Amino acid sequence: MTVNLMQLWIPILLGGALAWVASGLIHMVIKYHNADYKPLTNEDEVSAAVRNGSPAVGFYSFPYCGDMSEMNDEGLQQKFARGPVGFLAIFPNGMPPMGKLMVQQISFFIVGCVLIAYCASLGLPAGADYMTVFRFVAAVGFLAFGWAIIPFSIWYGHPWSNTARYLLDALIYALVVAGSFGWLWPAAA
Numbered sequence: 001m002t003v004n005l006m007q008l009w010i011p012i013l014l015g016g017a018l019a020w021v022a023s024g025l026i027h028m029v030i031k032y033h034n035a036d037y038k039p040l041t042n043e044d045e046v047s048a049a050v051r052n053g054s055p056a057v058g059f060y061s062f063p064y065c066g067d068m069s070e071m072n073d074e075g076l077q078q079k080f081a082r083g084p085v086g087f088l089a090i091f092p093n094g095m096p097p098m099g100k101l102m103v104q105q106i107s108f109f110i111v112g113c114v115l116i117a118y119c120a121s122l123g124l125p126a127g128a129d130y131m132t133v134f135r136f137v138a139a140v141g142f143l144a145f146g147w148a149i150i151p152f153s154i155w156y157g158h159p160w161s162n163t164a165r166y167l168l169d170a171l172i173y174a175l176v177v178a179g180s181f182g183w184l185w186p187a188a189a
């Protein structure tokens with residue numbers, strides 16, 4: 001017997017909520033992501049230089065290269081050789097809007113759980129045993145919550161240690177979601 005998404009609304013919401021709680025514990029209690037970022041030794045000078053340019057909110061690269069064909073330009077090659085080479089994210093001024101960010105984060109988990117539930121409903125019948133559901137949902141959950149972070153180390157210079165911590169997060173989220181789905185998986189009729 002097949003399982004439809006409406007039968008999975010409770011594990012979707014519970015899994016999303018538990019992943020959100022796990023995320024909160026990781027970031028506010030355990031705090032291993034504090035190692036993700038480092039301070040600039042000349043933060044005030046860099047901030048002043050960026051502020052003087054008045055950049056709009058967005059994501060910037062420097063030296064800027066709009067097309068790979070520009071990589072042959074000797075002036076651009078010298079800028080890369082001289083450095084620094086980097087990316088810069090500009091946010092709106094002011095304190096982060098924590099309420100909005102929290103809503104977006106729990107929405108991320110719930111939508112992720114909907115996608116995981118969809119995959120599980122295609123691959124698992126009603127009445128599947130706990131460990132079968134757990135293993136399937138954990139694998140799909142790890143992919144849903146973590147695998148896409150790897151290109152940030154490949155292409156954007158994020159340290160591999162940061163990626164490893166985010167993959168650990170993804171594993172934790174996948175396991176709590178898998179436990180929810182395994183526990184609440186619909187029985188065979």
